[in-house]
Amino acid sequence: METVIPHKCTNEPLILASASPRRSYLLEQAGLEFQVIVSDADETCPADASPRECAAMLSEKKALAVAESHPAHWVLGADTIVVTDGRILGKPSGMEEARDMITMLGGRTHQVLTGFSIFHVDKGVRHTEVISTQVTFKSLSPDEIEWYLSTGEPFDKAGAYAIQGIGTFLVKSISGSYTNVVGLPVCEVIEFFMAQGVIIRTSGNHG
Template sequence: MKPYFQDKIVLASQSPRRKELLEQMGLKIEILPADIDEANGKDLEPIALVKDLSRLKARAVLSKCRDAWVIGADTIVVVDNRILGKPGSEQEAVQMLEVLTGREHSVLTGFTIGHKKKDKEITRAVETRVQFKSMPGNEILWYAKSPEPYDKAGGYGIQGMGGFMVESICGSYSNVVGLPLCEVMETLVKLGAVQF
């Protein structure tokens, strides 16, 4: 049995991982990436930042989709209160992995779900703690030379080859992939967007 949803659900993101996670739940998802300046709010605390960016993304798409549920999300990796974005080069990927090796870090995702016509909106944030194993330089370089790090916060994908670096996690696995499914589905049900 698939969940029931009356209005369409639009994901304000180009992330194939987020789309795949939602489709695993039986939801039919349309993609309409939000065009926002993500440099705004960099002076905010990490949790406030991901919530703010998710809200900006959702509202940018809500203005175009009045009759749909819109999901906006933003994920960051934080270590020592330092935000690690997506690496733009092999050198940046190596530097990020050198910071993460043998240490614990946080993966934070903010998400906003809203419906313009129904005048409903909820924003939440979820944190997962991830412990990396200690990696020698050759392992870091091998991973940085793969195509995997370059569209992912923190420069790794837990659901792919990057899973070999993860010793343990505390919290939502799907959050580390890009969207905390438990909390997102809970919020969709609370808003009346999805029924079982």
Template sequence: MTADRRIVLASGSPRRRELLARLGVPFEVVVSGVDESTATATAPELTVELAERKARAVAALRPDRLILGSDTVVEIDGRILGKPASPAEALAMLRSLRGRTHRVVTGVVVLDAATGTVRGRAAVTAVTMRDVPDAELAAYVASGEPMDAAGAYAIQGGAAAFVTAVDGDLDTVIGLPTAVVRDLLAGLDAGVPTAATETGP
């Protein structure tokens, strides 16, 4: 891989940085800062659309690179939950999820800024939460962690104590399904190792 093919992660999420690092390829981070409002109906379409929007915004700044965009939402009862706008909304989201199973959807897009080639896909994982008491939910919201997470919880953080089952790829819930990233980067001279040589746990 030549230096100008280095991957650019169009996200400021430390969780996505950690997951991408597991693939063992060099990358830099450029935050897109795009408007995430959309009228798209389904969660998979929404996440891929927003991931592409982020990638295109960063491609203007890195025209010779491979741009990786990603977006995560939670879906329950046909409602799509992004990041909460307030602690009260975070608490309401968590109350809607407790004692039930919901879907976490993460869309990934790889944009070759040099050629305009776009590859995208959404991954879905089902997550079940126990019936968490209000006091626990309130304490979690007070920690501040829910404010930067879709559905108002971070499974790799304090909300791990709420989850009783994960049906699918945990990376999807954390925010970047690495198997999907590897597939999308295949053939794009990104220097991504095969699964057998992937670094990290």
């Protein structure tokens, strides 16, 4: 019989500082127990910041906003952006911007950057990484773009698409972490928490 080894939190409390249901789902899938406290950090970047700096800065802001009031907790914050031709595409403000974004991405390769920050104020831990994934879209006809917009899916997603949803039809290939595109590079997050002894692996049979 196959034995699955899930991850388990030790007694160290963990907070996900994110309103993203995708990030919660990814952490739950990894078997982690955590609390969600949504960060009210402002999500703007200085105009001269590079895409990498921007993803790092925003993830830090989100984690810090919660970590300062929860100094005895591990706090995880993240920020996902899409980058094409050096331009940062965040979440579209409405239909027109979503249309522009999808049109810009059609038939080309872009980068998805997710910055994640893990803070523990009492332990003096402050860790930030930015992970990059390359995504190539198929060519898109105006009808396909209008149809995808009409699904309503693009509106709370960076770059105006969801690889894990209906938007899967847009994606010809990816190079790099899939979960990074969905909003959290699970492999790197788990690796960091394992190294800190925040999570352990237990053996047993799990569905």
